Amino acid sequence: PAVPAPDLEGVTAALNAAMANGAPGAMARFTGPDGVRTRTVGVRDRVSGEAMDTRARFRIGSVSKTFSSVVLLQLVDEGRLELDAPVNRYLPGLLPDERITVRHLLTHRSGLADYTDQMFARTVPGFEAVRNRVFSPQELVGLSLALPRTTEPGAAYKYSNTNFVVVGMLIEKTTGTSLARQYERRVIKPLNLRHTSYVHPETRIQGQHVRGYLHPDEEGAPLVDSTEQTVSWAQAAGAVISDPADLNTFTTALMRGRLLSPRMMDAMTTVTPTDAAQTRFYGLGLRRYDLSCGTQVYGHTGTVQGFYTYAFATRDGRRALSAMANTSNRGAVNTVLGGTLEAAFCGKPAK
Numbered sequence: 001p002a003v004p005a006p007d008l009e010g011v012t013a014a015l016n017a018a019m020a021n022g023a024p025g026a027m028a029r030f031t032g033p034d035g036v037r038t039r040t041v042g043v044r045d046r047v048s049g050e051a052m053d054t055r056a057r058f059r060i061g062s063v064s065k066t067f068s069s070v071v072l073l074q075l076v077d078e079g080r081l082e083l084d085a086p087v088n089r090y091l092p093g094l095l096p097d098e099r100i101t102v103r104h105l106l107t108h109r110s111g112l113a114d115y116t117d118q119m120f121a122r123t124v125p126g127f128e129a130v131r132n133r134v135f136s137p138q139e140l141v142g143l144s145l146a147l148p149r150t151t152e153p154g155a156a157y158k159y160s161n162t163n164f165v166v167v168g169m170l171i172e173k174t175t176g177t178s179l180a181r182q183y184e185r186r187v188i189k190p191l192n193l194r195h196t197s198y199v200h201p202e203t204r205i206q207g208q209h210v211r212g213y214l215h216p217d218e219e220g221a222p223l224v225d226s227t228e229q230t231v232s233w234a235q236a237a238g239a240v241i242s243d244p245a246d247l248n249t250f251t252t253a254l255m256r257g258r259l260l261s262p263r264m265m266d267a268m269t270t271v272t273p274t275d276a277a278q279t280r281f282y283g284l285g286l287r288r289y290d291l292s293c294g295t296q297v298y299g300h301t302g303t304v305q306g307f308y309t310y311a312f313a314t315r316d317g318r319r320a321l322s323a324m325a326n327t328s329n330r331g332a333v334n335t336v337l338g339g340t341l342e343a344a345f346c347g348k349p350a351k
């Protein structure tokens, strides 16, 4: 069936709005039946003045959660883990509640508190305190377990990075190898994602990359270059590096069933609403956005110091969009950047 052509003026307007709200630059890459369309605005480096470039890599934040979910669900497909088994069956004694299952982690229904709320309560001091730190996943879980649980297991959706730190532990325990190796073997190599990597705890972004700029909490304070960091506070929850082309390859391949069985794709895309308007949903490490034109897109969003990311595709994998603005702690930038989805997938609004 014919699909609307992307509204590239609308995409550019959203990118310009991201800049108007404080991003040094922004970019988007759309992949569709008529090929690839890219748009860039502003700079990827405020010192050199180098222009934003869709060939440049950046930190994708929680889009990493979908990579981690794919790896875990492949292990479920291979019968090495059960979705409805208690996490403690595979990681004995880790969690204080035997009722918390693997599925609860992937759907953010475990009730495990998110330690980043406290960690980043004060944006720049919190970031500076951890940007060069290396945490063990156990330490991060410990930070969470020191806080009250947010819900009974399975009772409600409550987003928590802790869930995907535990997902990373499940992957390493089940396979006996590192998370990096599993990303490489199960996603990066098979899809030839040449600019995607998991280099934790290396702080630099290899190759051509975007520099990220963190807005301090104090209005008018200068931006903080937050490009180099270990992202050890996130690991499987947010430490992957990628670029727009690789993200579109990933989301379209996922939707086309190249990474998981049909049964597992059904499980992954079985969603529950996360907003009152019932336009935002969460499945297994995967978001679904229902756009104004009726199109449903699947993927994830990311917020890591200096980088906002959207990476979504249609369920048939025929169309994908990735968008990034190189700032954070500026909610308005994240909101207007999301406008690229409506423009790209719904096309020009009817006159």
Ligand SMILES: CC1(C)S[C@@H]2[C@H](NC(=O)CCCC[C@H](NC(=O)C[NH3+])C(=O)[O-])C(=O)N2[C@H]1C(=O)[O-]
Residues within 6 Å of the ligand: 060, 061, 062, 063, 116, 120, 121, 122, 123, 124, 126, 159, 161, 214, 238, 301, 302, 303, 304, 305, 306, 328, 329, 330
């Ligand atoms: C649910 C989210 C938004 S938060 C979660 C994860 N990112 C984080 O947990 C980082 C939080 C601190 C980021 C920092 N903010 C502060 O320090 C505020 N004091 C900034 O803006 O750079 C990610 O990525 N997810 C986003 C997602 O899934 O879209």
